Amino acid sequence: MRGSRPLPDDASEKDRQSFPLRSLRLLLPFFRQYTARLIGGISALLLVDFLQLWMPRIIKRAVDELGSGTATEPGLLRYAGLILLLAAGIAVCRFTWRYLVLGFSRLLERDLRDHLLSHLLTLDRMFYQRHTTGEIMALTTNDLAAVQLASGMGLIAFVDAVVMTLAALAFMAYIHPMLTVIAVLPMPVLVFSTRLLSGSMHRRFKRVQEQFETLTEFARSTLGNIRLIKAYTQEGPQTEQFGRMGEEYIRNNLKVAVVQGILSPFSGLIANSCLLLVLFFGGRLTIQGVITVGDFVAFFSYLFMLTWPMMALGWVANLFQRGATSLGRIDRILQEKSLLEDRAAGPARPPSAGHITLNHLSFVFPGQTTPAIDDASMTIKPGIVGVVGKSGAGKSILCNILARLYPVADGTFFLDGADVNTLPLAAVRGSIAYVPQDTTLFSDTIGFNISLGKENASMAEIEEVARAASVHEEIMALPEGYQTRVGERGVKLSGGQRQRIALARALLLDRPIIIIDDGLSAVDMETEQAIIRSMASYLQGRTCIVVSHRVAPLADAGEILVMDQGRIAARGNHAFLFANNPFYAKIYTYQTTVGGRQG
């Protein structure tokens, strides 16, 4: 499997091929792990079915005795007691199977979810570029729910329906085979129509949900931009647009209603047709004396018993199908391998000198032909290296490669002289502090976010790095200082504040290499200046790579790389580049003078 698996291919085709056998294999260990639970649950279920089938026989005997005039009051009381006893037995068994089998499906869901997460944590950045967070979230919610439903209720309904159908048919056939055949004639129609209609309902319902999401998204963006909406006096047009979306939503809902309107009364229609057939033909047989009145009544009871399994079979078929498809999707993610191979053979000690060497390093995204990084060679020693270039020039990708988020070929990337591919991933990452462009803070306290990489950091340490990142005072101005929660329920921080917190977080790590990937873009020039001043002492003796869209702060860096179309187009100090690189000179002049018109 390893290595031989083709890279991402057409998903729909794969759906059809691999489903369901290969994916079902995924469940085997779970079935094995919970075998006792499953056997216990299904036995209880079978017992319920058996007891339930016994019930009409008691009623039949009582009715027969009443019909023939042989019934006595104590006898009836005995029947009543028996019914109650049976019901108690059914209740106990029902609780047992519910707890065991539905519990199994929940355990399975939990195990799969945990398994999925620990796998997701190992996957590389390329995977996350191919799959959005929303997509993966759908997997862990909708798909996992589908698997859970199929393995819990689906399994139960399936076993139950098969057993009940066979048993009820056997009892009916015992009374009168021909009448049985006639009575169940409409039943297959119910199975197929339920299957057909519930499939179509599922599709229509999905469209309703999509439209609902569109509606939500529209409301969200309108209310989120209320200042602009008002400034542009767009209240009217926006409300109209919202109305149009709402009407579309109604239309989608009505389409569901049509199917629903047919589906639910339809089972009643079929069940009643069976009743009709028994009434007509069974009545005739009773009149002719072929069967007893008790048989006739019992026949009705068995018929009632059949209705639900017949509906269930159609429903279960859809449930299984959806569950298997979902399982296939989950399986596909679990089959994904990180391209960043962790050959943990090397020394576990992180490289500490901060020497970076690139040797003809190229990087091409899968499925693309133009390299994102094209034949980069360089050596970086402790000190400050600035990286400038147009957007899309490869600055950020270079940073990501240096942070070991993308795979590289052997012999192209060395840390302290060792090929990174021979070093354990954790060791490489343990030597790098990284400040990304788009800052991620976790919804916890500010203190937690800063100490993310160093859990046992003291308050003094946290404050020190926050000061270095010029964010300490702003944090203290918040009602709860470092204990303030960020995120949905906490305060909203400005982009600049978030970036500076992310910077503090990286500074706390105390690592030989620090990469700032345009991590101060939302900070104004004055603050950026202050940060750089206060960081200066910290950066002594470390390798610091700074990407910035503003050239001016980089002008003082020991070395500047100019990137263009994935290449390192030029390198040198500010003065050298200003004189020799027209592109660099142009940006610098533009950014430091008025509008570039004089330049």
Next chain:
Amino acid sequence: MRYGFGYFEEDHLGQVADIGLWRRIIAYSRPHWGKVAGSIILSMIVIGASLALPYMVRIGIDRYVVNTTLESSARISGIGRLAALFIGVILAGFAANFYQVFILEWTGQTIMHQMRQQLFGHMLGLDLAFFNNNPSGKLVTRLTNDIQNMHEMFTSVIVTLFNDFFQIAGIMAILFWMNWRLALILSILLPLIVVSIGWFSRLARDAFRAIRTQLARINSFLQESLSGISIIQLFLRENDTHRKFVELSKAYLDQNLYQIKIFGIFMPAMEVFSALATGCIIWYGGGEVIRRHMTLGELVAFISYMRLFFQPVRELSQKYSIVQSAMASAERIFQLLDSRGTLPSPGEQDRQPDIRGVVDFRQVCFGYDAQQPILHDLSFTIAPGQTLAIVGATGSGKSTIVNLVERFYDPDSGTILIDGRDLRSFSTHWLRQQIGLVMQDVFIVPGTIRDNILLERDMDDQQLQGIVERAQLTAMVQRLPGGLATIIGEGGMDLSAGQKQLLAFARVLARDPRILILDEATSSVDSETEMLIDRAIDSTLANRTSIVIAHRLSTIKRAGHILVMEQGRIVEEGSHDSLMARGGIYRRLQDLQLNGHESRGQNDFRQNSEKNSVPTVWQKN
């Protein structure tokens, strides 16, 4: 929503018995009373049909199957007639059921749509102060999940409640009519059932609530972990993240197992009640048959009706909880509808054909909340066509000035005048049409670029082309496959931050307002886009009274007059040159922007470029 678990909020629960709330909900359905009445009639037909069927079976048994006084052929033909009638009843029931579902859905959706539109329109009309106090996420749930909860109640509960009520009442009536003694004995079970349903509903509601809360926790944790995956990996937090997730997952599992237990007790308990009823019928009803107080057919019918009786009873608890959450939603929706704006507006009658664009602040004081004044005694005047730049640190009150000019708020004291008239004497709608606003955020309406530039306006292609050109969008539009007709936003093409900025300028040009407010973007765009934006600013500012919250020197220098703000006060003002000459705060700010290089000057720099420029700030000291 994606997770499809309905929506709830814990802060306050709706009261199911709140008459006022019901009256208000019912008021919405009044225009549709015809359809509601129709569906109730249909509901009666459905129930009638379903109850008639066991009765017909009873008739069949009593009159024909066991009736030995009739001849066999007569009995068989009687059964045949009954079967024909039976078919008719089945089909009528089916048709009625279908139409009922459809009419209800239609009515429910229409009512909800109307309510949603009313709510949306109402929200958009509220003041900004309201939006500051209510996060938009919360308001969105009012429009979506709360409305959805109400709809759930309308379609799946209100009518099935009628159905259930008719069914339970109908069954009871028939039972009492057939044999009141047996029916009375069965009624003893009722209190037992009611109590157990009440107990179960409460437990089930709490269990579901706990499950939803836990699921929401898992989802938000996962969402966060996935979007921060590279941080987790770079900071080597994988094990820690996994451990936390397993804990959350375990808690969710426990909640689910608890819910399984509750349902595992309730569902079989109902079964036992049903069996108890059947036992009573066999024992007491059988005795009645022996005593000739009851026919065998009636006994069989009793058993069938009992089964029909337990069907709606089982679902009653579920419906109760739907009603409960719908009432809570209704209360929240009505609360929102009752909130009123606080900015008095003279209404639409006050239109002025043309304004010159004199903006005048006279001793304006303002604070978003009374304890914290933001602006102190602010006065300035901008002549028509003049550009005023405001500079100052974050929190100095720059954006607040914008909010006051747009009349998102009224000043606490002092007045703001346009062309010498108090802002409060204009209708806000008209006023805002006279002002163009360009901010860092740009809202995109779903549609083409053309729609987005024009918004609701109409314009011929030539004019539009001119605007596109002046807003420096030509190059971008030419690159797009569909040109101006390219769909952007949700489901269409994504624009970069810079492109959105240019679009905002095009919007202003299309509206051609007398007054322009430009809140300049601080976030990064590449240098080429920056040049385009500069040109777009040039063409947009021309001949307009402009207030510019400026960050870039190039923009500031364009302004004829500059205000330097600090903590809600004007600390310096004048032209760029005069402020630079003065050597105050403004000078210091500008020096910083040039990063210490300004002392060398550009020309000096070129001469010195051979020498190594000393990396001053990057080194220690």
